[in-house]
Amino acid sequence: MNDHERESGFTRGDLAIATGCNIETIRYYEKAGLLPDPPRTGAGYRIYSAAHARRLRFILRARELGFPMEDIRGLLGLGDGTSPTCAEVKERTERHLADIRAKIADLQRMEAVLATTASHCSGAEVPECPVLDALSGSSEP
Amino acid sequence: MNDHERESGFTRGDLAIATGCNIETIRYYEKAGLLPDPPRTGAGYRIYSAAHARRLRFILRARELGFPMEDIRGLLGLGDGTSPTCAEVKERTERHLADIRAKIADLQRMEAVLATTASHCSGAEVPECPVLDALSGSSEP
């Protein structure tokens, strides 16, 4: 790679460091269509711009908030090629919010069961255990 | 399958219906070593007993509570062949509980961010959107 080829561009490693993203994940997002195919040097090395970095940071933030990739595609306007309206984004966000709340409720139900069951444990070095009994369904005949 | 062969046994389909488990999942648990290999008829059909049904119900309950399969293996004493002591079960349960609580905390953080962000949405048919702005990092320079 010479100076002309790489002027003002990131390599994949640079981009990974700049964004904190795993280097392989970048390639994965490209294949998944979230990140546009970057130009290449003569030797085939990817050259990323600041725009790519912005896009990747957007994706990473959305993923941190738990948006599935399909949703991110929508937020990026990759479905129909037009960027989504505020209404569309809001709808997607609220559906996602509902999913998250459902997951929280699920986990809280699990938590409640496990916390009560575990609290009955003697913690002794014996094979009898109230947790196993609960799982074995002795409570439901 | 004749009367002699199937006396007092479930087929895989029977077991699926009796436990509410997907029929393919039963085969999966067998391959994963959670469910013991059942005896077979001359034609190769699996024959399950009430003990298999109890074991499967145990597994399904543990999965509902979010225990990963590795943990279930431990709870079933499939690691070293001896059934675990109450202390071991308690430890595993509490580690799992901690995982669940961490997941809840994660999701609650997501929920908070999404709820506030979405509440700023006009819901209008315009391309400007505070959710997208937040994801684009305009808030973090």
Add this chain to the structure above:
DNA sequence: TGTAAGGTCTGTAGCAACTACAGGCTCAAG
């Protein structure tokens, strides 16, 4: 007895969302 419908058998591929190699180039520094 024949046959059609349903069950079961195996292996394999797919889902999400990555992550981690192997084997081969290429690039930069000493």
Add this chain to the structure above:
DNA sequence: CTTGAGCCTGTAGTTGCTACAGACCTTACA
């Protein structure tokens, strides 16, 4: 000029299933 680091590709593994395809077996009914 060599050495080590970085990049390239494709592919396989992760977790916990689910869903086929194509072959075989069983059961019910005529």
